[in-house]
Amino acid sequence: MDAARLKQSWSLVAAHGDQVPLYFYSTLFLAHPETRQMFPTNMAGQRDRLVTALGHIVSHVDQVERLVGFLQELGADHRKFAVRAEHYPAVGEALLATLRHFLGEVWTEDLAAEWAAAYGLVSKVMVESAQAAESVSPPWWVAEILAHERRTFDVAVLTVRPQYLLPFTPGQSVGVSHPSVRSWRYYSPANAPRPDGTLELHVRATPGGVVSSRLVYGCAVGDQIHLASPVGDRLTLWPAGSADLLLLAAGTGWAPVKALVEQVAAENSGRRVDLYVGARSRSEFYDAESIDKMAASYPWLTVTYVVGADPLRPGEVVQVADRALADGDWRARHVFVCGSDEMVGHSVSALTRAGYQAGQLHHEGFGKYWYGPTWRTATAPDDLGGVR
Ligand SMILES: Cc1cc2nc3c(=O)[nH]c(=O)nc-3n(C[C@H](O)[C@H](O)[C@H](O)COP(=O)(O)OP(=O)(O)OC[C@H]3O[C@@H](n4cnc5c(N)ncnc54)[C@H](O)[C@@H]3O)c2cc1C
Incomplete structure (x- = not known):
């Protein structure tokens, strides 16, 4: 497969911006109306997700050995949209029709065959993993809300209990949807797996946000939500071995x-952990009680609060990573960073400038970009998702 050719043709298509997903979905829904029900009623936020992801994945098919784990996860995860094996060819047809439309004369039989082969490979992995997942886990879990606490105006902490055990690894995220909203978003369990199977979710309502607003303002104890299989390996601890850790959160x-x-705490390995936790103002440390309790209970844990907007220094924004870098040299540690895309982007740049290596930096942004695989080697491109 000529990956360079696929990538080059994809970049020509992507240059058409919003027109590309618009054409893709119109083609898909016209030819296969049955696929419409898999997508949210309001397609505005959806538009650029699937098509961008598809284009990136297929045009990186030469790195299939690195993509494979991600595609397997994605295939199993897509069961939550009620996607079945027969839908994959429909999406493939719409993708090829979209490419043909935007590539004009560049679109040749040869190139069509390259794209068809690449998509065929990707969909085969996804279909097979979805089938394999059938015997392991349900497409989604119904979960009851056991506790719903509004900690600040726009942040709620939910404790939920799935009807069956939902296994996950700390640092992963799970898909969350509300029965009244046909959209899924990722949220990260804020706990290590518990014997009673409950999960704690921290949700900030994004202005105009379909799912987050519902979870923060429109849910109560006793309501049911839906959860989907855990995804992600960017923030899991395994690559850090037994190293000491620097954790940066906002x-x-x-x-x-x-x-x-x-x-x-559960592994009791004796490693040292320094945690820097940031918020825009003091009142936004919505989980300070737990953090203080952890700091008091664990002698290996040192906590520093970083207030982003200090009223005593108006206009000056203090970044979590800058504070940590000013406090010490952590280059012997593995660093985990999570927050908004901006916070993560800033942290990774600052740490890299300060001599930290890509292999010791683990990061995940909560932003608008699609959920992508991790590229672990220093030379690999990081354009599949980058920081989210
Ligand atoms: C792997 C992963 C884990 C995540 N974990 C958490 C978590 O634990 N807690 C949490 O609160 N959020 C988390 N998020 C973000 C979450 O998935 C949603 O993106 C967010 O709640 C907004 O969804 P929505 O449906 O309410 O907004 P949408 O309806 O999708 O969007 C509404 C508007 O907000 C903008 N927007 C969307 N997402 C964001 C964002 N994150 N920041 C700023 N603007 C945005 C959109 O561009 C749009 O204009 C995570 C995201 C990812 C990718």
Whole structure:
């Protein structure tokens, strides 16, 4: 497969911006109306996700050995949209029709065959993993809300209990949907797995956000939500071995980091952990009680709060990573970073400039980008998702 050719043709298509998903979905829904029900009623946010992901994945098919784990996860995860094997050819047809439309004369039989082969490979992995997952886990779990606490105006902490055990690794995220909203978003359990199977979710309502607003403002104890298979390996502890850790969290990025702290506590390995947790103002440390309790209980844990907008220094924004770098040299540690895309982007740049290596930096942003695989080698491109 000529990956360079696939990538080059994809970049020509992607240059058409919003027109590309618009054409893709119109083609898909016209030819296969039965696929419409798999997508949200309001397609605005959906538009760029699937098509961007498809284009990236297929045009990186030469790195299939690295993509494979991600595609397997994605295939199993897509069962939550009621995607079945017969839908994959429909999506493939719409993708090829979209490419043909935007590539004009560049689209040749040869190139069509390259794209068809690449998509065929990707969909085969996804279909097979979805089938394999059938015997292991349900497409989604119904979960009851056991506790719903509004900690700040826009942040709620939910404790939920899935009807069957939902196994996950600290640092992963799970798909969450509300029965009244046909959309899924990822949220990161803020706990290590518990004997009673409950999960703690920290949700910030995004202005105009379909799912987060519902979870923060429109849910109560006793309501049911839906959860989907855990995804992600960017923030899991295994690549860090038994190294000491520096943890940088901001906003609800604290959720997966809290799960990591709980995991370290459970493993009782004696590693040292320094945690820097940031918020825009003092009143936004929505989980300070738990953090203080952890700091008091675990002698291996040192906590520093970083207030982003200090009223005493108006206009000056203090970044979590800058504070940590000013406090010490952590280059012997593995660093885990979670927060908004901006916070994560800033942290990774600052740490890299300060001499930290890509292999010791593990990060995940909560932003608008699609959920992508991790590229672990220093030379690999990081354009599949990058920071989210
Ligand atoms: C792997 C992963 C884990 C995540 N874990 C958490 C978590 O534990 N807690 C949590 O609160 N959130 C988390 N998020 C973000 C979450 O998945 C949603 O993106 C967010 O709640 C907004 O969803 P929505 O449906 O309410 O907004 P949408 O309806 O999708 O979007 C509404 C508007 O908000 C913008 N927008 C969407 N997402 C964001 C964002 N994250 N920041 C700023 N603007 C945005 C959109 O561009 C749009 O304009 C995570 C995201 C990822 C990718």
